[in-house]
Amino acid sequence: MMASDVWKEYESNEISHSVAHHLVAIHELMGDLGYARVSDVARVLEITRGSASLTLKALKARGLVLEDRNKFLKLSEDGHSIVNSVLAKRAIVRKFLNEVLKLDAHQAEVDACKVEHLLSAKTGAQLLQFVRFLLSDDSTARQFLTEFWRELARNEDGQWPIQDVDQLFELEFR
Numbered sequence: 249m250m251a252s253d254v255w256k257e258y259e260s261n262e263i264s265h266s267v268a269h270h271l272v273a274i275h276e277l278m279g280d281l282g283y284a285r286v287s288d289v290a291r292v293l294e295i296t297r298g299s300a301s302l303t304l305k306a307l308k309a310r311g312l313v314l315e316d317r318n319k320f321l322k323l324s325e326d327g328h329s330i331v332n333s334v335l336a337k338r339a340i341v342r343k344f345l346n347e348v349l350k351l352d353a354h355q356a357e358v359d360a361c362k363v364e365h366l367l368s369a370k371t372g373a374q375l376l377q378f379v380r381f382l383l384s385d386d387s388t389a390r391q392f393l394t395e396f397w398r399e400l401a402r403n404e405d406g407q408w409p410i411q412d413v414d415q416l417f418e419l420e421f422r
Contacts, residue, residue: 344375
């Protein structure tokens with residue numbers, strides 16, 4: 249696959265990072281307050297009301313967000329579906345980063361948030377199966393994790409020497 253093909257795949261993603269956060273904000277506001285307004289979304293996302301309004305206008309046009317006559321927002325069925333997918337992938341990636349790679353909870357959350365909307369459904373499902381296996385009671389998985397964590401502990405600063413990365417790439421491209 250050519251680099252331009254990969255780039256085009258990235259650009260054709262169903263939703264952007266910003267859209268994901270707007271939809272999740274409405275979802276969380278509905279759960280916390282029972283309602284969501286443009287000003288509430290702006291406050292939660294720490295952006296201007298005008299910026300929130302522009303994005304939400306586009307989301308309403310796409311049919312992902314609905315607005316009643318009192319200006320209360322809610323997610324459409326498609327909007328709910330996207331939020332559920334994003335939150336599920338975030339949870340899977342966060343669990344992998346925190347419990348397998350042993351990143352601290354904050355860094356795992358930040359990194360999971362960065363990629364949650366970029367993963368395909370298939371990648372999310374397979375990552376879930378991988379994490380379930382790694383964290384299971386299977387003796388092979390336990391042995392693998394024990395050895396992996398031992399290797400991580402040997403490298404206290406968490407940075408791999410560039411020679412190791414070069415060697416990895418040499419193996420990968422042969």
